[in-house]
Amino acid sequence: xxxxxxxxxxxxxxxxxxxxxxxxSNQLSYGxxxxxxxxxxxxSYPELLPGLAAQGKLVYQDLGCIYCHSQQVRRPGFxxxxxxxxxxxxxxxxxxxxxxxxxxxxxxxxxxxxxxGARQTSRDWHMLHLYDPQITSKGSIMAPFPFLFxxxxxxxxxSPKAIKLPAPYTAEAGYEIVPTPRAEALVAYLQSLKDTYAxxxxxxxxxxxxxxTKKENQK
Amino acid sequence: MATAPxxxxxxxxxxxxxxxxxxxxxxxxxxxxxxxLFFLCSAVLWLLVGTAFALISSFKLHTxxxxxxxxxxxxxxxxxxxxxxxxxxxxVNAAFAVAFWLMARLSRSVLRHSGLxxxxxxxxxxxxxxxxxxxxxxxxxxxxxxxxxxYATPLLFVAYAFVGAWALITxxxxxxxxxxxxxxxxLAALFWFPxxxxxxxxxxxxxxxxxxxxxxxxxxxxxxVLGLWFTPIGLAAAxxxxxxxxxxxxxxxxxxxxxxxxxxxFYNWAGVHHLIGGPVPAWVISAGIAASFMMxxxxxxxxxxxxxxxxxxxxxxxxxxxxxxIVFGAVSYTITSLIGSVMADRQVSEVVHFTHFxxxxxxxxxxxxxxxxxxxxxxxxxxxxxxKEWPSAMLISVHxxxxxxxxxxxxxxxxxxxxxxxxxxxxxxxxxxxVVANTIPYLLSRSMSGILITIGHLAFAVNFTWMxxxxxxxxKTAPTLFRTPPEMEVVR
Numbered sequence: 097x098x099x100x101x102x103x104x105x106x107x108x109x110x111x112x113x114x115x116x117x118x119x120x121s122n123q124l125s126y127g128x129x130x131x132x133x134x135x136x137x138x139x140s141y142p143e144l145l146p147g148l149a150a151q152g153k154l155v156y157q158d159l160g161c162i163y164c165h166s167q168q169v170r171r172p173g174f175x176x177x178x179x180x181x182x183x184x185x186x187x188x189x190x191x192x193x194x195x196x197x198x199x200x201x202x203x204x205x206x207x208x209x210x211x212x213g214a215r216q217t218s219r220d221w222h223m224l225h226l227y228d229p230q231i232t233s234k235g236s237i238m239a240p241f242p243f244l245f246x247x248x249x250x251x252x253x254x255s256p257k258a259i260k261l262p263a264p265y266t267a268e269a270g271y272e273i274v275p276t277p278r279a280e281a282l283v284a285y286l287q288s289l290k291d292t293y294a295x296x297x298x299x300x301x302x303x304x305x306x307x308x309t310k311k312e313n314q315k
Numbered sequence: 316m317a318t319a320p321x322x323x324x325x326x327x328x329x330x331x332x333x334x335x336x337x338x339x340x341x342x343x344x345x346x347x348x349x350x351x352l353f354f355l356c357s358a359v360l361w362l363l364v365g366t367a368f369a370l371i372s373s374f375k376l377h378t379x380x381x382x383x384x385x386x387x388x389x390x391x392x393x394x395x396x397x398x399x400x401x402x403x404x405x406x407v408n409a410a411f412a413v414a415f416w417l418m419a420r421l422s423r424s425v426l427r428h429s430g431l432x433x434x435x436x437x438x439x440x441x442x443x444x445x446x447x448x449x450x451x452x453x454x455x456x457x458x459x460x461x462x463x464x465x466y467a468t469p470l471l472f473v474a475y476a477f478v479g480a481w482a483l484i485t486x487x488x489x490x491x492x493x494x495x496x497x498x499x500x501x502l503a504a505l506f507w508f509p510x511x512x513x514x515x516x517x518x519x520x521x522x523x524x525x526x527x528x529x530x531x532x533x534x535x536x537x538x539x540v541l542g543l544w545f546t547p548i549g550l551a552a553a554x555x556x557x558x559x560x561x562x563x564x565x566x567x568x569x570x571x572x573x574x575x576x577x578x579x580x581f582y583n584w585a586g587v588h589h590l591i592g593g594p595v596p597a598w599v600i601s602a603g604i605a606a607s608f609m610m611x612x613x614x615x616x617x618x619x620x621x622x623x624x625x626x627x628x629x630x631x632x633x634x635x636x637x638x639x640x641i642v643f644g645a646v647s648y649t650i651t652s653l654i655g656s657v658m659a660d661r662q663v664s665e666v667v668h669f670t671h672f673x674x675x676x677x678x679x680x681x682x683x684x685x686x687x688x689x690x691x692x693x694x695x696x697x698x699x700x701x702x703k704e705w706p707s708a709m710l711i712s713v714h715x716x717x718x719x720x721x722x723x724x725x726x727x728x729x730x731x732x733x734x735x736x737x738x739x740x741x742x743x744x745x746x747x748x749x750v751v752a753n754t755i756p757y758l759l760s761r762s763m764s765g766i767l768i769t770i771g772h773l774a775f776a777v778n779f780t781w782m783x784x785x786x787x788x789x790x791k792t793a794p795t796l797f798r799t800p801p802e803m804e805v806v807r
Binding site for chain 2: 098100104107108110111113114115118119122125126127128129156158160162164166168171175176180186187191195197198199207235236237239242243
């Protein structure tokens with residue numbers, strides 16, 4: 097192999113091969129996947145993130161949540177995603193088409209968050225969990241985010257936004273812990289995470305047959 | 316074999332019988348001195364920065380309250396700063412240095428206007444610095460391996476274009492009629508990286524593709540950065556230094572051709588195995604799994620070629636620091652790549668995907684293989700461009716033993732912990748927090764091995780700085796080896 101042009105051609109075509117196969121062909125085949133309009137509800141799915149939640153997604157990105165939390169549910173029978181309650185159905189490509197940045201993630205140091213908005217609906221739970229995960233999930237190794245909160249002196253009435261900390265986490269008398277706008281946005285984002293709509297393609301995906309109900313699943 | 320220099324001759328740069336050739340090589344080495352030294356100094360600095368972030372993130376994972384109040388060092392940011400400083404800071408700078416030096420030597424080409432390369436080097440390092448400060452300040456893109464914020468990436472791109480072009484010019488103006496296997500790998504790597512990087516930047520950040528096409532682009536990029544940029548450079552160095560230090564030719568020319576083209580063909584399809592079970596077309600994943608299995612061919616072929624060259628010469632490992640690090644790296648390459656092929660299997664991935672096993676695997680590739688090869692190369696290159704010897708064989712020894720034991724403990728502990736974590740995670744009867752609690756002993760051993768590796772890096776940095784600062788010896792010096800080989804005593 098002493099001919100540089102030949103080596104160069106080989107180098108070019110090998111990468112061109114995978115670029116065509118992995119990047120280009122998929123961009124052409126489903127890069128223009130469209131939302132589905134549900135006429136009975138007069139809405140199109142997946143829905144756009146509401147404004148506050150969209151800001152919260154930026155907080156999620158800036159704190160690097162993706163490095164411990166995936167946002168993809170594997171099909172029933174492949175892992176235990178469904179049994180752990182991480183989603184009623186497998187995630188499909190259409191779930192992500194409205195997202196400017198897709199945060200599938202590759203790590204589950206913590207649980208999958210694709211449907212966290214459906215499982216943890218309480219704002220208070222999220223606030224306490226972000227302030228210090230030990231409050232809600234003893235033994236968790238998640239990072240605490242006290243810097244998303246501020247300590248305020250209570251003047252007159254206490255703020256309705258203040259979080260209700262249990263002992264021994266409470267602030268000293270006369271003070272309260274109030275979430276910053278970033279915390280509010282992040283919680284709005286987490287609460288918005290739910291893929292509950294059933295698309296035509298999700299109705300046909302493989303479902304592990306449960307003994308005795310096989311026929312029903314195939315309908 | 317009669318003409319091959321003896322073991323001693325290959326250790327000692329001044330004892331080559333062919334003085335004309337030696338003079339030419341010295342001239343080439345001298346021409347690479349300034350840029351190679353610049354890239355190496357930057358690399359060592361980034362290695363220390365990256366190690367510090369590594370320790371911080373590792374501690375945080377078992378003791379989350381450690382530095383928990385500091386937003387800039389929250390786990391998601393410290394971990395990302397670690398990745399980017401060891402990849403774009405340490406590894407790329409070291410790769411540039413080694414690639415330039417190898418390219419100049421193998422092409423028999425004096426590096427022209429090498430001072431200009433410093434501008435590229437400065438751009439690169441300023442870009443990485445801005446990028447890492449940006450990540451710590453909260454501007455990370457949260458795209459794995461591409462976290463550097465978009466305001467710093469143009470700097471990196473310009474710097475890279477410069478470096479790539481310069482290497483090609485060096486190759487083009489070379490006098491060597493023969494293109495050695497290391498050069499194939501270097502040329503390929505230098506061409507592949509900018510293609511990968513620009514496609515990823517365009518389709519993920521400038522004009523993002525829709526939906527999970529982004530994930531495909533992301534893993535096509537991220538896996539190929541390892542396979543088509545760091546791996547070829549690591550292999551190029553191993554292909555050069557193993558025969559060079561031993562003073563014998565590589566085992567088989569035919570195998571090196573086969574190894575190169577099968578790597579080029581299969582590796583670049585393998586990245587999608589990171590999306591097994593994910594919301595992307597099943598056929599792409601199947602193709603990725605097939606390519607990952609096929610990777611066994613280049614790995615076994617390169618393994619045979621490297622290890623068969625070593626056979627019969629293991630005693631040289633007692634003496635040569637370069638060889639010891641590089642052989643450790645080459646063996647790790649074989650092991651980690653074969654594990655990687657197995658990990659792409661759907662049933663295996665069902666367990667180990669999303670766990671610490673993947674982290675162990677990534678470190679085995681980037682550290683036990685690539686970084687060890689870079690250490691070995693630096694131990695060879697630096698005396699030749701500075702014309703002085705390493706001040707302390709003891710520090711080299713400390714460096715080798717701490718990092719090799721450290722990374723072995725790291726990989727073994729996290730691999731076991733990761734498999735356990737994966738099996739437990741797939742059993743919904745075990746509460747999630749219990750799964751987390753069961754990983755903590757393994758995370759603790761990771762921190763312990765991290766401390767060991769840090770000691771090694773400090774020993775290396777001290778030796779490196781000491782070498783830069785010490786005056787050049789007036790008389791002819793012998794290379795720094797772990798111990799004096801018996802043949803050498805006879806020579807004197």
